Amino acid sequence: MEIDTILDEIFKLPEESKTALKLNISQIKYPKGHILLNAGKVESNIYFIKKGIVRAYVNQNDNEITFWFGKEGQTVISMKSYTQDEKGYEDIELLEDCELYELKKENLQKLFETDIHIANWGRKFAEIELVKTEERLISRQFKNATDRYLELLTYHPELIRRIQLGHIASYLGITQVSLSRIRAEIK
Amino acid sequence: MEIDTILDEIFKLPEESKTALKLNISQIKYPKGHILLNAGKVESNIYFIKKGIVRAYVNQNDNEITFWFGKEGQTVISMKSYTQDEKGYEDIELLEDCELYELKKENLQKLFETDIHIANWGRKFAEIELVKTEERLISRQFKNATDRYLELLTYHPELIRRIQLGHIASYLGITQVSLSRIRAEIK
DNA sequence: TTCATTTTTTATCATTTGTTAAATTTTATT
DNA sequence: AATAAAATTTAACAAATGATAAAAAATGAA
Numbered sequence: 001m002e003i004d005t006i007l008d009e010i011f012k013l014p015e016e017s018k019t020a021l022k023l024n025i026s027q028i029k030y031p032k033g034h035i036l037l038n039a040g041k042v043e044s045n046i047y048f049i050k051k052g053i054v055r056a057y058v059n060q061n062d063n064e065i066t067f068w069f070g071k072e073g074q075t076v077i078s079m080k081s082y083t084q085d086e087k088g089y090e091d092i093e094l095l096e097d098c099e100l101y102e103l104k105k106e107n108l109q110k111l112f113e114t115d116i117h118i119a120n121w122g123r124k125f126a127e128i129e130l131v132k133t134e135e136r137l138i139s140r141q142f143k144n145a146t147d148r149y150l151e152l153l154t155y156h157p158e159l160i161r162r163i164q165l166g167h168i169a170s171y172l173g174i175t176q177v178s179l180s181r182i183r184a185e186i187k
Numbered sequence: 188m189e190i191d192t193i194l195d196e197i198f199k200l201p202e203e204s205k206t207a208l209k210l211n212i213s214q215i216k217y218p219k220g221h222i223l224l225n226a227g228k229v230e231s232n233i234y235f236i237k238k239g240i241v242r243a244y245v246n247q248n249d250n251e252i253t254f255w256f257g258k259e260g261q262t263v264i265s266m267k268s269y270t271q272d273e274k275g276y277e278d279i280e281l282l283e284d285c286e287l288y289e290l291k292k293e294n295l296q297k298l299f300e301t302d303i304h305i306a307n308w309g310r311k312f313a314e315i316e317l318v319k320t321e322e323r324l325i326s327r328q329f330k331n332a333t334d335r336y337l338e339l340l341t342y343h344p345e346l347i348r349r350i351q352l353g354h355i356a357s358y359l360g361i362t363q364v365s366l367s368r369i370r371a372e373i374k
Numbered sequence: 375t376t377c378a379t380t381t382t383t384t385a386t387c388a389t390t391t392g393t394t395a396a397a398t399t400t401t402a403t404t
Numbered sequence: 405a406a407t408a409a410a411a412t413t414t415a416a417c418a419a420a421t422g423a424t425a426a427a428a429a430a431t432g433a434a
Contacts, residue, residue: 060329067328079321083314089325112307118300119306123340126313127270130320134266138276141254141360142247145391165412173328178391180413332421352382365421367383 001072007050011071011124016115023134024107029099036100037078037092042085043089047076051160052098057170059170063092066170069159075125076100076141083126095163146182160181188259190288193235198262198311204304208242211294216286222286224265224279229272231292234263235307240287240349244357251278252355258344262312263287270271270313282350332361 002003003025007018017165027050030036037043039059049072056068070076078088082105111118139148149172153160160168190212194205214237216280217223223232226246236259243255243263254277257263265275269292298305326335336359340347356366 021269035423041206046191058329065329066327079314079318083311083318099190112310113303116300116303116306119303119310123299124270124307126310127266128319130313130317131266131270133317133324137320137327138245138254140324140327142245142252164410175392176412177393179392184413351380362422363382364384364423368421371383 001050002071003048003050006073006075006101007121010128011121013121013128017115018036020111020115020124021103021108021118021121021135024064024111025101025103027099028102029041029097030094031060032097034098035091036076036094036098037081037090038086039089039091041081043081043088044076045103046082046103046108048101048103049074049076050099052094052100053159054092054094054098055163055167055171056092058089060090061183066167069156069163072158074138075129077131091187095167124149138171145172147180148172148184149179149187188237190235190237193262194308197310197358199206199317200304200308203259204302204308207302208290208295208305208308211298212288212290214286215289217281217283221265221281221285222278223281224268224275225283226275226278228276230265230268230269232293233269233292233295234264234330235288236261237286237288237292239281239283239287240346241281241285242350242354242358243278243279245276246278251357253354256282256343256350256354257344258349262316266316268343279361282354291362303339327360331371332365333373335359336366336369337373 004018007013007021022065022167025048036047036054037045049070053072054068054070054076055066057066059065070092075170076092078090078092081088105176108118108122112122113119137150139159143151149168152168152172165179166176172179173176174182190209191205194200194208200208204291212235222232223241224232234326236257237356240259241257242253243257244253244254257279263279264276265279268275295305295309299309309312326338330338334356339355339359352366353363356363358362359366361369
């Protein structure tokens with residue numbers, strides 16, 4: 001997925017602003033298993049996924065709880081670090097070999113202060129992520145595990161193909177054993 | 188709570204920009220029980236709570252599921268309507284008589300296009316709400332009902348005093364009967 | 375206050391999900 | 405292909421939560 005597509009999908013920038021933004025973006029590759037962002041560190045980079053799939057998880061007394069998956073076209077960011085310059089609570093692990101676009105936050109902050117289009121691009125970015133997060137929260141509150149699994153199967157079947165079930169179960173908020181049981185029941 | 192305090196807490200604006208923003212804000216009162224925003228409508232107003240408490244809920248086959256409470260200083264908004272000009276999924280009901288500051292979205296949009304400080308104010312607003320929403324999502328995913336209740340009791344005791352337990356239980360994702368049981372156990 | 379209504383608690387039983395352990399299947403490596 | 409390691413499923417029992425109904429407590433109106 002090309003960087004122009006990713007940036008344009010968030011908010012259509014004038015050419016000049018887009019060029020200024022892209023000047024701060026570089027490409028980088030990491031292998032499966034690499035930890036892209038670390039819990040407990042102030043993480044100041046933003047990544048757009050060109051190719052691959054990642055997960056965000058929190059370490060909670062000895063077991064990892066996955067709360068987000070990112071795939072091609074999505075943005076990898078430690079929201080707490082990004083907005084508050086504080087330690088984030090999540091690790092971000094690559095579940096496949098990944099190609100990423102990297103944007104340094106400090107450069108982006110400078111653009112926010114000088115370019116109104118980029119400021120509005122950043123605003124739209126946060127708004128879009130906000131609605132997606134709210135939808136995940138509501139799905140979790142309103143649906144039982146079976147329905148959430150079926151929802152994932154319907155709208156993001158490739159996640160179930162590409163990600164091992166332990167991570168999917170964690171994301172759904174149930175144990176892997178429960179997910180196996182659910183999968184057996186809906187057949 | 189004064190409007191200046193609320194606006195400043197989001198992002199400190201230069202006086203000129205703040206004045207421009209405040210020119211579009213008016214005060215209004217509604218009684219307990221009033222529905223401030225309607226599910227299924229495109230809602231184009233934003234409210235800041237001067238006094239009172241509100242809840243956001245979704246109607247899910249005959250029963251209402253509460254997923255957010257707002258109190259003094261917080262912003263009432265239908266995120267989906269606000270960011271996508273589409274119908275929202277939530278009703279917002281006043282749980283007490285409320286005093287509100289009202290901001291019309293169309294006026295705000297114009298300011299976003301012309302005033303970089305206000306664009307960045309809007310960006311910060313979305314970012315702050317995003318982190319809060321993500322924290323709610325994580326709390327819900329990581330903690331059982333008892334721990335979520337204790338968290339609420341610790342960090343927002345006034346919500347438990349001011350809001351009836353049926354709404355609190357719904358917010359916690361359990362039935363009122365379960366919440367009563369939990370309250371009995373932790374005594 | 376008194377009465378009716380609403381809210382909260384308690385009790386019982388059903389259902390869902392968790393825990394642990396073992397069996398099976400899949401994947402990766404030699 | 406053979407082996408080892410990892411992932412997934414199955415099974416049995418435990419714990420948490422849901423559903424329903426009834427009792428108790430709190431609230432609001434006459």
